[in-house]
Every structure is written in structure tokens, then in C-alpha cells.
């Protein structure tokens with residue numbers, strides 16, 4: 001497929017290049033912000049951590065939207081080309097050495113917002129992909145609870161698979177509001193969505209620690225004596241507080257981006273006079289780099 005045919009097919013890909021964003025994902029964060037106001041942080045010096053951030057379009061949105069007194073820390077397994085006003089780190093969110101690194105860059109203060117767009121290399125085996133995605137989300141959550149200040153927000157990519165209700169229930173034990181959100185720039189045909197977890201409110205006595213990380217299935221972890229969380233058959237979350245009060249909670253599903261926004265599954269013709277332009281920032285060290293080198297060495301074509 002030539003680059004102009006990809007431009008016609010994917011309007012967010014084209015818009016991203018025109019606006020100087022490194023990836024079309026920028027629009028997912030912008031559309032989430034439109035609904036939840038995530039980037040309107042009531043602080044003169046907001047502190048934000050962007051996990052799994054390469055090539056960096058979410059960090060670009062942060063850098064363009066937040067005041068220049070902000071502290072923005074972005075990390076990824078892959079190296080990232082620098083972004084103005086952003087500390088970029090190469091690190092693995094599943095590795096214990098990453099938390100001290102992030103805390104160090106936060107200068108002893110807690111973050112107002114943690115975002116994670118983490119995705120594994122998908123295999124096409126749905127159960128496996130969902131499992132790896134859930135593990136990545138848990139790693140992001142375990143990091144988030146160690147760096148977020150009470151009242152802070154957490155956003156992460158999820159795959160809406162079979163066990164997603166368990167995950168929602170666990171998140172509900174830690175945040176006052178949990179919403180499942182689907183930006184219009186996220187393809188409708190994909191099971192990708194985002195959990196928007198607002199107002200971090202850890203239960204009394206909850207001590208976040210990477211030595212005892214949260215895991216799926218540990219719904220009651222840290223809730224305190226007498227408190228429970230259960231999932232009803234219909235997926236509703238049934239919570240009982242220490243005082244015996246029972247609360248039922250359904251995680252709302254919200255579509256973000258108004259109906260006039262481009263539909264990411266639709267094909268649009270390039271308007272007259274508009275030309276296809278090159279990507280803003282090609283990947284610095286993509287996983288396929290070695291394969292391209294080998295193919296070239298063997299006399300094949302390649303980028």
C-alpha cells in the first residue's frame with residue numbers, strides 16, 4: 001500500500017502528520033481529554049507520568065497543553081527522540097528498577113496524572129493478547145499507585161475481553177470513578193478501549209508496594225476488615241464497606257469525540273490540493289529494524 005492510499009484510508013494518521021504529531025494516538029488522548037478534562041490539572045506545576053510513551057505523541061500533547069512549569073516524565077522500552085519539556089527515559093514498566101527511577105525524576109513529589117497507552121506486540125491469538133495486555137495494565141497500575149497523589153487520575157489502554165469486569169472491580173477499590181471510554185479515533189473494529197480512573201482514593205491502610213503487587217483476582221486486597229468486593233453474574237460490582245453498607249456499581253461506557261469527528265474506520269478522499277507528507281518522527285529503533293537490515297543485505301527491497 002502506497003503512503004497516499006494509507007492517508008486516504010486513515011484520516012487520523014494524516015491529521016497527526018499535518019499537526020506535527022508522531023502518531024495518530026495523539027487524538028485518542030485529546031478526545032479523552034475533551035470528555036474528562038484530564039489535562040486541566042488544578043496546579044501551577046502539574047506532574048504527569050506517561051508510561052509506554054514511544055514514539056511520543058501523548059507526550060507531545062502533554063507538552064503542548066500543560067504549562068511549561070510542568071514536570072512530564074515519559075518512558076518506554078524503546079528509545080524516544082527528545083520532546084521539549086519532557087524527560088524521556090528508556091525503561092520497562094514491569095521491571096522493579098523503574099519505580100525508583102520515576103520517583104527520582106518526580107523529585108520526591110507525587111504525580112497528579114499517570115497515563116499508559118501500553119500495548120504488547122499483538123500475536124493475533126486473542127486470549128494471549130488480552131492476557132499480555134492485562135499484565136501490562138497491571139504493571140502500569142502497580143506503578144501508578146506508588147506514584148499518584150490521592151485525588152490523582154489514571155488512564156490506561158485495555159482490551160475489552162472476557163475478564164474485563166474483574167479488572168474494573170479492582171480499579172474501583174482504588175478510584176472513586178471508573179469509566180470505560182472509547183475515543184472516536186480508536187477503531188471501532190478494535191477491542192481497544194481506555195479505563196479512565198478518577199480520584200485516587202486508596203482504602204484505609206492500603207500500602208502500595210512493588211514487593212506485594214496487586215494482581216487480578218485479589219479484589220479485596222487492602223480493603224480493610226469486613227470490606228468486600230464481588231462481581232455479580234451480570235458483571236455489576238457489588239461492594240460492601242466496613243460499616244456493612246452495600247453499593248452496586250456499573251462501570252459506564254462512554255464514547256469520546258463528537259459525531260462530526262472523523263470515523264477511524266471510514267475511508268475519506270484526500271481533499272484537492274492536499275498531499276501526503278512524511279511521518280513526523282520515524283521510529284528510532286523499531287523491533288523490525290534488524291529484519292529490514294537482513295532483507296537489504298540479502299538483496300531484497302526495504303525502507
Ligand SMILES: C[S@@+](CC[C@H](N)C(=O)[O-])C[C@H]1O[C@@H](n2cnc3c(N)ncnc32)[C@H](O)[C@@H]1O
Nearest residue numbers: 025052054055056057058077092093117118119
Ligand atoms: C501504542 S504504543 C504507545 C503510543 C504512544 N502513546 C504515543 O502516543 O506515541 C505502545 C508502546 O508500549 C510500549 N511498551 C510495551 N511494553 C512495555 C513495557 N513493558 N515497558 C515500557 N513500554 C512498553 C511499546 O514499546 C510501545 O512503544
